[in-house]
Amino acid sequence: MSSKAGKATEPGPDRRAALAQYRRRAGIYDLELALFEPIRRKAIAQLALQPGDVVLDVGCGTGLSLELLEQGIGPKGAIIGIEQSPEMIERARERVAQGRWSNVTLVCSPAETARIPGRHADAVLFHFTHDILRRPEAVAHVMRHLKPGARVVASGLKWAGGWTVGVNLLVLPAALHSVTSLAGLRAPWSGLAAFTGPLHVQTMLLGGVYVASARVAPHG
Numbered sequence: 001m002s003s004k005a006g007k008a009t010e011p012g013p014d015r016r017a018a019l020a021q022y023r024r025r026a027g028i029y030d031l032e033l034a035l036f037e038p039i040r041r042k043a044i045a046q047l048a049l050q051p052g053d054v055v056l057d058v059g060c061g062t063g064l065s066l067e068l069l070e071q072g073i074g075p076k077g078a079i080i081g082i083e084q085s086p087e088m089i090e091r092a093r094e095r096v097a098q099g100r101w102s103n104v105t106l107v108c109s110p111a112e113t114a115r116i117p118g119r120h121a122d123a124v125l126f127h128f129t130h131d132i133l134r135r136p137e138a139v140a141h142v143m144r145h146l147k148p149g150a151r152v153v154a155s156g157l158k159w160a161g162g163w164t165v166g167v168n169l170l171v172l173p174a175a176l177h178s179v180t181s182l183a184g185l186r187a188p189w190s191g192l193a194a195f196t197g198p199l200h201v202q203t204m205l206l207g208g209v210y211v212a213s214a215r216v217a218p219h220g
């Protein structure tokens with residue numbers, strides 16, 4: 001595909017490929033993510049959850065974030081996990097049953113069309129969900145279910161720049177393993193900006209990983 005200017009553009013996310021990718025990975029996913037757990041902790045800390053909050057976990061996968069989210073919101077809060085892969089969400093269901101968390105609702109659906117129950121949310125997490133962030137319709141749909149001022153956190157892989165560009169030799173295989181589109185990997189959070197106030201972006205692992213946080217703009 002090429003743009004008007006004749007510059008090559010990268011294709012966007014591919015649902016069929018993503019479903020196949022996570023059908024294959026579901027059984028070993030938790031093990032594969034073990035190295036990245038400190039980033040999950042950092043991302044969830046940025047959500048600044050309060051007891052009683054409603055939080056959306058978009059592309060919740062096997063539910064690896066659920067325990068930390070539970071700790072933040074307590075029994076009076078609620079978590080809505082949205083995930084399109086039946087194999088991934090099945091593991092999240094097992095996790096919920098094991099934790100006996102009665103305040104978690106799991107929705108098996110593409111984020112862009114998910115029926116999101118309950119009141120508008122106080123916070124949303126997009127953790128390692130690049131394919132979702134690259135779907136403007138998914139981001140817009142999720143954002144419509146947030147309160148003005150809600151906290152938004154996105155985290156994941158990104159291209160490193162400057163003198164750390166060599167890090168991309170590690171980012172590339174990791175990204176190819178977990179997303180179906182490399183488009184926008186320079187600033188994966190960019191699609192959120194239309195809905196939020198200023199985004200604060202922290203980078204880690206020599207620029208190969210980011211945590212971006214912001215608040216939904218008053219009329220977002």
Ligand SMILES: C[S@@+](CC[C@H](N)C(=O)[O-])C[C@H]1O[C@@H](n2cnc3c(N)ncnc32)[C@H](O)[C@@H]1O
Pocket residue numbers: 018022033058059060061062063064065082083084085088109110111112126127128129131132135138178
């Ligand atoms: C790398 S995993 C991240 C899972 C989880 N957030 C975590 O932190 O472990 C990306 C997840 O996004 C899901 N996904 C990709 N595109 C999606 C979409 N359009 N709607 C809902 N889920 C999607 C995949 O099925 C996969 O489970």
